[in-house]
Amino acid sequence: MTKLMTAVAVLQCVEDGILSLDQDVRDKIPGMGKHGVITGFENGVAKLTPHSVPITLRMLLSHTSGQEYDWVNPLLLQWRASRGEAIFSGPTVDDKCSIPLVFNPGTGFAYGAGYDWAGKVIEVVTRKTLGEFMRERIWAPLGIEKDASFFPHAEEDMRDRVAEFSTLNDKGEPPAVDFSSYDMMNGTADCLGGGGLHISTNGYYTFLSAVFRRESKLLSPSSYDELFRPQLDERGEQALDDYFHLSQTHSDFLAMGTPRSARKTWSFAGLVVKDSQEGRFGAGTILWSGVPSVEWYMDREAGVCAVAMCQILPPMHTGILNLHERFQRIIFTSLRDT
The missing domain is CATH 3.40.710.10 (DD-peptidase/beta-lactamase superfamily)
Known part of the structure; x- marks a missing residue:
């Protein structure tokens, strides 16, 4: 993520x-x-x-x-x-x-x-690596510099804390088995801004909640406005919708378990669901995911952000997405009933 x-x-x-x-x-x-x-x-x-x-x-x-x-x-x-x-x-x-x-x-x-x-x-x-820049400008200001790295196996105080992967079988059926040989970085020596970060659950939630509450240590108010602002025009939103449904793989991996009838757009932060989802989250919720079936979301209308971590492959497996949706619905219901 x-x-x-x-x-x-x-x-x-x-x-x-x-x-x-x-x-x-x-x-x-x-x-x-x-x-x-x-x-x-x-x-x-x-x-x-x-x-x-x-x-x-x-x-x-x-x-x-x-x-x-x-x-x-x-x-x-x-x-x-x-x-x-x-x-x-x-x-x-x-x-x-x-x-x-x-x-x-x-x-x-x-x-x-x-x-x-x-x-x-x-x-x-x-003239810095992406990791060096993030450590200076994001991780250290938030106090999570010991919980985040693009190359944790090279960090003496991190290498023994790295969670290993598990995988379901070829049909996506349990039980999960060890897949510690899986290399999420696929042999890279570069910091990958699209999907290379390793971080603890607490570290990511600290970052996510800081962004959600618009922490001034990270960005100015106008930059937060730009981060969350939908970037696609009407033609772009139609292209997104068409793309998300090119195949079942596209829908499973990218639509995040939201129905096609829900209007969607894209912000720099992630996918924006323009319509509320009954019992799940409010209109304008932003969410996105990561390869090992991890997910975050920010629901401004309900006043909640959340992150769900696991280490399961294949990526964004339907069963795990359903679990994430149940997680969202439980939180939404709990907030509504308080």
Whole structure:
């Protein structure tokens, strides 16, 4: 659930005057978009169209840049295979994320490596690793610097505290079995702003609750307004809705167990559900998740934020999502009855 923290870090750099949300950042990360836009294959060769459209941090943080994770898109999987490359592999952000765009920037919605690239932009302009920047500007001010790291196995006081993964069987059935060989970082040596953070439950909740109550140690009031503000226009919201229902995998992994009838949009913080969900949360609730079936949400209407942690694969398994929903409903009911 690293993306929310990366968004806060980007806005801190904007406040510092070293980044702008609406300037082209391709000069800072030339690997991004260098292959152009993929439109198909012909005789086993990828059809790639060059583009010259600026790519901004606003696009990267709202998933409108044309970036898409390769494991989601069949064309990108075929492109990787045609080059003899494994998906999302290699030690650096450039290795993992320098793949073709799937549409011209600003014309659609696709869930991808925008936050990974945004984290790399922070590193370029601050000359610090993303972890060093977050330690200085987020973790230390909140007192959680001993509970958060991109590389906890390299931290003497953390390596013995790292929880191992478990997995259900191929059909997603229990019982869960040990999967300690799983590498969430997939061989990376870079800090991944899109999904590389390791943090304790208490540490993440400390961060989440600080953001929820708009803690001034992190951002100014206007930056919080930008963090939570819906970023998509009507066309973008339709693109998001269409994208979330391209396949059952898209719906399971991205819709967060919310019905299609619920209107949705995207903020820098995460998914915004515009309509209230009876007995679950109020209108405008923001929520998002992470690979090992972890989830957070912020319900401003009810005045509550919460985080639910586990270490279960496959990612965002339906049974775990249902458990998270029950958790939300119990909290909502408890608040209503007090």
